[in-house]
Amino acid sequence: MDGLNDLKMEKLADELKRGALHPRNLIQQCNKQVDRIESAINALNRETFDRAVARIDEWQYDPARPFSGIPYVQKDNICTTGIATDCSSMILQGFVPPYAATVDARALQAGFRLIGKSNMDEFSMGSSTEYSAWGPTMNPWDTGRVPGGSSGGSAAAVASGMAPLAFGSDTGGSVRQPAAFCGCVGLRPTYGRVSRWGLIAFASSLDQIGPITNTVRDAAHALMVIEGPDEFDSTLVQRPKENYFETIENGMSDLRVGVLDVSFADWVDTRVKESFEKNVAWFDGHAKSLQEISIKSFDMILAAYYIIAPAEVSSNLARFDGIQYGPSVDLKEEGKEVDENTAADLMDFYRKNRGQGFGPEVTRRIMLGTFALSSGYYDAYYQRAQKVRSRLRAEMDKLWTDVDVIISPTSPTPPFMLESATVDPYEMYQADRFVLMQAMAGCPAISVNGGWTEIDDDGVTKLVKSKRRNCFGKYTKRLPIGLQLTTAPFMEGNLLRAARTFEREHV
């Protein structure tokens, strides 16, 4: 391991197979990297290296489980048996799940070794990992900047060489945007491809679990581990696993590419536009055809998403009241006065536990969602937002008859400075503008690195040709810019093939 982005699952699996590497040494290397940089990055809510090396001396290479022994990081909203899972929230502090999420169980069955739970925006609500009760995660490429969110801890862990694989959850871009900000690959599978069992719900009609890795091939391997039928998620489309490696290296000369026109958008950073134009030019030479597309509902998506998702939040988070799990205020004792740490009655108990347990963004979204669902406002906001969602889905279904892949930037800006977007929540929401339509329409999408931009003390300055391979200790002032590819639902084969073709010539 000699630098950022050097931990690749396939490469490590090959070394394990050849006997050139033992999982014990690999996990020790990851542990050293965590010890070296975690205090500056804050990617992990807790480390589980002790568990990762349990019975490691008995490990033997097993061709049926080629990734056995490889470390991974799990987002802290995905349940892990016997390991605290708190969604970076005070209200779940100390919660230890008695069962594992399907995704985690499958990773463990495949032999992966869990080394930690990653930091995140509280209950996945945020785009910078600053809304964590345990403090923000920093971007490994520039610790004055955010890693994106909400799966910022997962992306930072992979980008900084803590592990070759981390899982995140993507409700409205929470895997893809942090992957873009950290120079990684982030995959959001089709809604219904990966079981949500054991994922602590944010917005159930939008949530999907996806991998963050350093290569597209690793993302494909990880998807093949976690996908497939699961009787515990009734919204899962019961399909057998696919083998993406039958086609992943076949190029994309048969794929029609649609380009989302961003030239008009004054909210897109010029360096992002410049990077995207270069990416478009590359696709022009490699795809079957290239055509500009526009999505009529595009300007409505942000508003519709930020009505629908908070509405589901207000319902899903209603159960957090301090009774079954998490800290709580004391019950009033007879003859004693009520204060801020004591509840007078049941309603007071709910109010105080939820008031003290939820952070600002979660509180805001609960309020927003409660408002949208309340009598008198339901039709104008929630119902209307769900109709906009139907309109978007129909529009995109029609689009898939003309193109096979849509490309767009992942984020309107490069990674932004810490604390620069938390003053005005609406500013933060705008960071999600390219990653919401996939979530709303149930489409799979992937973010890969689309370029690098150099920064100076005044901020972003100019595009540079490639990253300098470096570890965190040899800091270089370059920031990644993400490129996003999207396909029709359940067309991950095409998605991974196109992304791999691009990656092969760019990374």
Place this chain on the structure above:
Amino acid sequence: MKLKESDMPQITDDVIARVIELARLDPLAPGMAMHKHHLSRILEHFKVLSKVTVEGIDPTIHINPTPISLRDDKVLNWLSQEEALANTRVRTDEFFRAPSIHDEGD
């Protein structure tokens, strides 16, 4: 049908107070005044929804057209009582403990 922006409901202090009550949040919690301000500003932006034509469009119920699949209705070995109670801070013997829902005079 398109709505006029002026047709979109206005956010008043009474509305905010009702939302806080419905959501079981603490009106005295720090930052609540800031949330009111942000909520008003966010909803002002979301009036853009009034401009979209949605006549004849059904709201999304489920994003995938495939039917929801249910597992067999059978008894499984699930959490023990101790496991279910393991994460609570306040318990009485084998029960969760919570404030009474009855007034003292009941």
